[in-house]
Amino acid sequence: MSTNRALEGVGTWLDDRLHGARGVRVLLRKVFPDHWTFLLGEIALYSFIILLLTGTFLTLFFEPSMSKVIYHGSYTNLDGVSMSRAYASTLNISFDVRGGLLMRQIHHWAADLFMAAIMAHMIRIFFTGAYRKPREVNWLIGIILFTLGLLEGLFGYSLPDDLLSGAGLRILEGVLQSIPIVGTYLAFFLFGGPFPGNDIVPRMYMLHILLIPGLILALVTAHLFIMVFQKHTQMPGKGRTNTNVVGQPMYPYFMAKTGAFFFFTFGILALAGAFAQINPVWLYGPYNPVAMAAGSQPDFYMGMLEGALRVFPAWQWVVFGHTFAFNVFIPALLPLGALFTGAAFWPFIEQWVTGDRLEHHVNDRPRNAPTRTAIGIAVITFYGVLWAEGANDILAEHFDISLYLTTEIARIAWIVGPVIAYIVTKRICLGLQLKDVHLLEHGVETGIIRQLPSGEFIEETRPVDEESRAVLESRPHYESLPRGAGADPEVPAPGMRGAIGKARERLYNVITESVPLPASGHANGHGNGHAIEGNGHSVEDNGHGEQAPAAVPSGSGQSGDAPDDERPDQP
Amino acid sequence: MADLAAAGEPGQGAGRPDGPQAPHRVIGTPAPAASRTMLAGEPEVAAAPRELPADPEDMDSARRAERVVAACFIIAMLAGLGFIAAYVIFQVHTVNNTLHSNLALGVTMAVTFIAMGVGATIWVRRLMPDVELTEERHPLASTPENKAAFAETFEEGAEASQFVKRPLIRRTLIAATVPVALAPIVLLRDLGPLPEKSLDHTVWKKGTRLVVYGTNRPLTPADFSSPGGSLSVIPEGFADNDDALAKAATTLIKFRPGELQAPTVMNWTVDGIVAYSKICTHLGCPAALYEQTTHHILCPCHQSTFDAARGAQVLFGPATRPLPQLPLTTNAQGFLVAQSDYHEPVGPSFWERS
Numbered sequence: 010m011s012t013n014r015a016l017e018g019v020g021t022w023l024d025d026r027l028h029g030a031r032g033v034r035v036l037l038r039k040v041f042p043d044h045w046t047f048l049l050g051e052i053a054l055y056s057f058i059i060l061l062l063t064g065t066f067l068t069l070f071f072e073p074s075m076s077k078v079i080y081h082g083s084y085t086n087l088d089g090v091s092m093s094r095a096y097a098s099t100l101n102i103s104f105d106v107r108g109g110l111l112m113r114q115i116h117h118w119a120a121d122l123f124m125a126a127i128m129a130h131m132i133r134i135f136f137t138g139a140y141r142k143p144r145e146v147n148w149l150i151g152i153i154l155f156t157l158g159l160l161e162g163l164f165g166y167s168l169p170d171d172l173l174s175g176a177g178l179r180i181l182e183g184v185l186q187s188i189p190i191v192g193t194y195l196a197f198f199l200f201g202g203p204f205p206g207n208d209i210v211p212r213m214y215m216l217h218i219l220l221i222p223g224l225i226l227a228l229v230t231a232h233l234f235i236m237v238f239q240k241h242t243q244m245p246g247k248g249r250t251n252t253n254v255v256g257q258p259m260y261p262y263f264m265a266k267t268g269a270f271f272f273f274t275f276g277i278l279a280l281a282g283a284f285a286q287i288n289p290v291w292l293y294g295p296y297n298p299v300a301m302a303a304g305s306q307p308d309f310y311m312g313m314l315e316g317a318l319r320v321f322p323a324w325q326w327v328v329f330g331h332t333f334a335f336n337v338f339i340p341a342l343l344p345l346g347a348l349f350t351g352a353a354f355w356p357f358i359e360q361w362v363t364g365d366r367l368e369h370h371v372n373d374r375p376r377n378a379p380t381r382t383a384i385g386i387a388v389i390t391f392y393g394v395l396w397a398e399g400a401n402d403i404l405a406e407h408f409d410i411s412l413y414l415t416t417e418i419a420r421i422a423w424i425v426g427p428v429i430a431y432i433v434t435k436r437i438c439l440g441l442q443l444k445d446v447h448l449l450e451h452g453v454e455t456g457i458i459r460q461l462p463s464g465e466f467i468e469e470t471r472p473v474d475e476e477s478r479a480v481l482e483s484r485p486h487y488e489s490l491p492r493g494a495g496a497d498p499e500v501p502a503p504g505m506r507g508a509i510g511k512a513r514e515r516l517y518n519v520i521t522e523s524v525p526l527p528a529s530g531h532a533n534g535h536g537n538g539h540a541i542e543g544n545g546h547s548v549e550d551n552g553h554g555e556q557a558p559a560a561v562p563s564g565s566g567q568s569g570d571a572p573d574d575e576r577p578d579q580p
Numbered sequence: 581m582a583d584l585a586a587a588g589e590p591g592q593g594a595g596r597p598d599g600p601q602a603p604h605r606v607i608g609t610p611a612p613a614a615s616r617t618m619l620a621g622e623p624e625v626a627a628a629p630r631e632l633p634a635d636p637e638d639m640d641s642a643r644r645a646e647r648v649v650a651a652c653f654i655i656a657m658l659a660g661l662g663f664i665a666a667y668v669i670f671q672v673h674t675v676n677n678t679l680h681s682n683l684a685l686g687v688t689m690a691v692t693f694i695a696m697g698v699g700a701t702i703w704v705r706r707l708m709p710d711v712e713l714t715e716e717r718h719p720l721a722s723t724p725e726n727k728a729a730f731a732e733t734f735e736e737g738a739e740a741s742q743f744v745k746r747p748l749i750r751r752t753l754i755a756a757t758v759p760v761a762l763a764p765i766v767l768l769r770d771l772g773p774l775p776e777k778s779l780d781h782t783v784w785k786k787g788t789r790l791v792v793y794g795t796n797r798p799l800t801p802a803d804f805s806s807p808g809g810s811l812s813v814i815p816e817g818f819a820d821n822d823d824a825l826a827k828a829a830t831t832l833i834k835f836r837p838g839e840l841q842a843p844t845v846m847n848w849t850v851d852g853i854v855a856y857s858k859i860c861t862h863l864g865c866p867a868a869l870y871e872q873t874t875h876h877i878l879c880p881c882h883q884s885t886f887d888a889a890r891g892a893q894v895l896f897g898p899a900t901r902p903l904p905q906l907p908l909t910t911n912a913q914g915f916l917v918a919q920s921d922y923h924e925p926v927g928p929s930f931w932e933r934s
Contacts, residue, residue, distance in 0.1 A: 038631070040715040077820070083673040091820065107672055110682045111689070143720050176865055179826075180881060183863030183928035186779075193779060193930050198771040203778055203823045204864070240717060254715045258632070262704060262711070269700035276693030283686020298826035299793050299812055299858065301866040303880045318863065318898060319882045325900040325929060334929035336898045337863065370717060402883065412883060413896050 041263040042243035042256035046133040051267060053126035055274040056119045057229065063116040064218065070106055072098040073214035075170065075207045084291050092170075092295035095210045099169040099290055114282035120162050121287075122278065124310040127155050135352075135385050137372035138485065139242045141365070145356045147239075150232045152353050154225060159310060161221045164213040166288065166308055173288075175296030177307055178209060180318070187337035205298065242372050245483030247476045251370045304402055313392055316399030317344045320419045344395060348388065355384075362516040364488045376445075377484050379438035380520045386434040387427035394423040435522075442524035445481045448473055450527045487521045490514060633709040645706035652699030659691035779932070780925045782815075782828040784918045787911060789816040790832065790855070798915045799832075801851045807836040808872035812858060815918070827926050829858040829866060830906055831877065832916075833888050839875070843891035848907035850916060855906035856892045857926040860884055862899035864927045877903065900929065 024030045041047075074094035080087050082097065083104040102109035131151055134140050140148035163181075167174040182204045185196040201208030243249050243256065257263060281287075293302065307315055317340035324335040359381070360366065375382040397404065398419035405412040452470035460466050473481060490513070491502035504510060636642045666684035671677055722730070738744055789798045793812035796819050804811060811832040818824040835852040844854060856877070860867045865881035875889040884899030886892040892903035904926050907919035925933050 038713070038715075040713050083678075084675065104675070104678050105673055107667055107670070107681055108685050109672075110678055111685045114682075114686075176881060179865055180863045186928055186930040189931055191931075193775040193932060197773060197775045198768065201772040204826050205822050206772075208772075239720065240715070248714065252717050254717060255712060257711060258713055262708060265700050265704045265708070269697040269704070272693040272697035272700065276690045276697055279686050279690035279693060283683055283690060296822075298822055299814065299829040299866055301868040301880055303869055305880055315882075321898055323884075323894060323898050323900045327934060330934040331931055332929045332933045334900070336900055337929065340898075368719065402880070413885075416883065416897075 036237075037258065037260035039237070039259045039263075040240075040254050040256045041259060042241050042249075042254055044244045046137075047241065048270060049126055049130040049133055051270055052274055053123055053130055054229065054233075055271045056123035056126055056278075057225065058271070059119045059275055059278060060116060060123060061222065061226075063112045063119065064222075066112045067102065067109075067116060068218055070098060070102045070109060071095070071168070071214075073168065073211045075205075075210045087291065087294070090295065093210065095168060095170040096290065096295045099171070103291065111279075111282045114285075114287050115278050117166070117287045118278050118281040118285070120165060121308060121310070122274075124155075124158050124162060124308075127151070127158055128310075131155065131352075132385070132389070135355075136375040136382055137242070137244075138369065138378055138381065139372050140356045141369040142356075142360070143239055143368050144235075144242070147232055147235050148356060149353055150228050150235075152349055154228050154232070156349060157221055157225050157228070161217060161225065162308055162310060164217040164221070167213055168210060168217060169288075169290045170210055170296050171290035172293040172296050172300060172302065173290075173305055175205065175298075176301055176305055177311075179204065179298070184318075184337055184341040187334035187341070189331070189333060189338070192338075205296070240370070242370050245371050245374065245480050247479040249371055249479070251368060254370065304406070306400055306403065309396075312396040312399035314341060314345060314399070316395035316397065316401070316419070317341065319401060320395060320398045320416060320423060322420070344391070348392065351388070359520065362513055362520050364490065364517075365486075367486070369485075371483060373485050374480070374483065376438040376441040377523065379435045379442070379522060382438050383431045383434040387431040390430035391423060391427045394419055394426050398423070439522070439524055446524055446527060449478065449481055482526060484523070484526060487517075490517055631713055632711055636707060636709045642707050645702055649699045649703045649707065652695045652702065656692045656695035656699065659688045659695060663688035663692060775930075775932070779827075779927075779930055782921055782926060783818055783821075783824045784815050784828055784830075784906060784921045786918065786920050788918045789911070790814075790830070790908075790916045790918070791816045791819070793819075793829070800914045801853060801910065801916060802914075804832065804834055804853060804916075807834050807839075807852065809834050810870040810872075812866075812868075813855070826864075827859060830855050831858045831867070831870070831903075833870065833875075835875075835889065839889050841890050843893070843902075844889070845891070845905055845907070848905055848919065850908045850910055853908060853916070854888070855908050855918075856886070856888065856903040857906065857922060858903075859927040860899060861894075861901040861903060861926075862897065862928060867903065 020030070072094040076094055077091050078094055078097050080090050080092050080097050080100065082088075082100055084100050087100070099113075102113055104110070134148065134151070163177070167178050182196050182200060185199065186192045188195060196204070199209070199212070200206045201212070240254050241256075243254055246255070249255050294300075306312070318337070321336055321340035324339075326333040326335065373381075375385075398416065401415040401419065402412060404410070405415045452472045455469045455471050457469040458466055459469055472478075491504060505514060663685060666681070666688055670681035670684050672681050743750055790813040791798050793814050796816070798816065799811075799813070813830050813832050814825055815828050818828060832853060832855050835854065837852060840846065840849060840852060840854060848854070858866050858868070860879040860881065862879065862882055862884045865879050867877050867879040867884070867886065869878040869880055870876070870888070871878065875887060876895065877886040877888050877892060878884075879886075879897070879899070882898050884897030885895040886899070886903050887895050891905065894900065894902060904922045904924050906922055908916055909919045911917045
């Protein structure tokens with residue numbers, strides 16, 4: 010016990026000064042629910058930590074300067090070429106600093122992983138409804154973090170001042186210039202004069218290593234603090250309710266698991282850095298405004314903006330001597346802006362429509378919120394079409410399609426695709442709900458056929474076990490819309506009259522559309538203790554139901570047919 | 581700091597000194613039954629009953645797992661040493677050396693981290709006893725009493741500050757914040773000069789010789805006699821001036837007689853040689869791809885396509901305007917020169933452009 014006594018000594022010393030014993034003990038026992046999708050946010054967090062570590066190393070050698078030098082370094086293919094110090098020092102990091110190339114490649118891969126993990130994390134949050142009260146604030150912080158990540162990535166990959174990233178900056182300049190009234194001023198202020206000037210690299214450097222990472226760090230801290238304070242959501246399951254959280258304690262379980270996960274993330278990124286070349290700026294050459302390579306592609310998270318710029322038709326007005334470059338500023342600002350704005354407002358729109366003011370800590374299964382899921386898939390389709398269009402030259406080349414045809418397809422698909430995705434997804438969700446209802450009503454098919462004394466053949470089914478039942482029966486709960494005070498339910502409540510009230514009612518019907526659960530909840534016996542009012546038919550007498558002839562239609566509850574037009578009337 | 585403080589507390593297995601109800605316990609003994617009942621009600625404050633078993637159920641399996649975990653950590657240690665060795669052994673300074681150094685460093689680093697991860701994962705899953713705890717949630721909203729007390733405190737403060745009662749102070753304070761907020765924005769004014777008319781012009785002017793980009797060699801029409809060819813040219817004397825080239829870069833294309841058609845300005849061509857701005861009118865990328873058979877100029881950024889035989893009109897893509905044509909002529913020595921600057925602003929659209 011001598012180690013214990015030593016630790017106790019340190020602990021007492023600290024506790025006498027910081028009073029940690031009680032609070033930290035609670036923290037050590039903090040329960041973390043388990044689900045593989047809960048790791049997505051952790052990937053983002055660990056990528057960010059790896060970005061800070063590798064980025065700090067890179068700053069030791071990178072020179073954020075656009076002054077020109079004649080290169081005479083180790084990469085002899087560019088010997089004697091005039092280039093900026095930024096580019097030359099990037100070559101030096103790659104070829105003259107041991108581990109420099111590895112750190113550069115890990116840094117770049119980590120940036121891509123950071124953005125990919127944020128996207129996957131946000132998609133998970135959306136589809137499971139984990140943004141609902143009380144987590145709206147963290148959802149908004151997440152959207153800001155994603156936006157900051159986009160900027161951080163853009164500035165980061167532009168720093169080496171190579172031909173590829175220089176073209177990206179040129180596009181940025183063009184986009185800024187297109188903005189009505191203030192556009193040219195913005196461009197001149199950012200670049201310190203005409204493009205490219207000498208200021209952009211040092212300015213982006215400051216933004217990339219100080220301002221934006223500082224903001225990200227602050228917001229990540231807030232994000233995590235709020236997450237710890239509000240406790241994690243959990244997936245539906247037996248014994249998991251909105252008033253508890255089931256899982257393993259932080260110390261030692263979660264600490265060890267998440268530590269292992271950090272090592273895995275770093276290990277995989279190190280593998281990528283070792284074997285997968287990324288952003289080989291020495292092949293692109295230094296930036297000059299006269300040259301450009303075919304097949305130029307930004308990092309993947311910029312692909313959607315690139316695709317929007319490619320897909321939008323050539324519309325422009327000249328009014329009273331001023332140019333409205335709709336072909337540029339609309340695709341540059343609208344699709345992503347609408348996506349972020351829509352995402353930010355969605356939790357509040359949903360709350361307003363459904364009148365749901367409760368706290369939610371048990372996640373929805375995506376199928377159980379068909380409209381939300383369908384909207385999510387529609388947005389992903391919208392994003393995906395534009396993202397693919399951002400690489401349409403590569404697609405046209407690899408699949409041997411006409412370049413212009415890819416754009417024509419995208420011009421239709423970015424409008425029609427989301428609509429089809431919405432309809433199909435909603436049908437699939439309702440179909441999956443029907444399947445769940447069927448399982449609850451009729452049990453799991455065992456494949457065993459029995460002949461009854463009467464000669465009739467039946468297939469045996471087995472009731473779903475309690476764990477599965479808890480999952481299958483977990484449904485979002487919707488209050489019904491406010492009704493008139495009188496006895497006549499047809500008379501709408503005061504707030505529900507008028508155009509806004511009617512719109513809300515229509516949206517309510519769309520958002521809450523679901524296949525109702527079986528009324529009894531236990532059609533084939535096997536009550537599990539939270540029985541809803543029994544409806545009198547007692548198949549419940551056969552214990553664990555191995556013999557339950559459940560496939561015989563027992564006429565219990567609703568059949569689950571024709572879900573489409575039914576208003577949900579769950580308990 | 582907080583974590584360290586916690587480490588001072590005995591974790592699982594030892595007694596908790598901070599709760600009088602929890603007697604000192606020996607590892608592996610069950611929790612005293614009394615503590616459970618006495619603690620009901622405020623589980624977060626006093627010492628909780630034992631929730632984590634001290635040992636996994638299957639001790640044989642755990643012993644095997646222990647060896648595997650230790651092996652993983654030894655691999656991680658060796659790979660870590662290998663990383664340091666690779667740093668010392670593999671030098672850089674050539675492409676091949678860099679490749680080898682990168683592979684050696686990357687692989688040793690990856691093995692280190694992945695072995696640590698695998699070891700820790702097996703440790704958690706096979707050695708630590710399996711538990712599932714349930715923690716109660718409490719509504720986040722404060723009690724009405726707390727809310728009321730807060731509101732009272734806030735209002736008391738507001739009253740004591742006299743902020744509400746003394747509009748003179750309130751209004752002058754608000755008036756004072758306006759310039760304070762504006763000043764930092766004003767400070768940004770010197771980020772750059774105003775654009776004024778600079779976007780309307782390039783450095784081309786009457787008599788500027790066209791020189792080949794890269795070699796800086798001036799051209800005569802005879803030097804550029806193969807029909808279907810295209811060249812990047814820049815104004816003489818600006819090879820090292822990126823700001824100038826960003827607008828002045830020009831594509832020179834040679835046509836067979838009769839191929840050039842309106843709206844190409846024929847007076848601005850010399851022997852079927854026509855010059856268009858290389859800066860795409862969509863977003864300013866160099867429209868660098870030229871297809872001889874169709875006379876299409878394609879910008880690789882967003883695929884705006886221009887018809888070089890017909891005044892570089894837009895055939896496809898998001899660009900709205902043709903590439904401006906540079907008026908060409910030859911000087912007394914027979915070299916290709918500009919008649920003047922471009923007659924319209926080159927490059928992307930902007931607000932002040934009419």
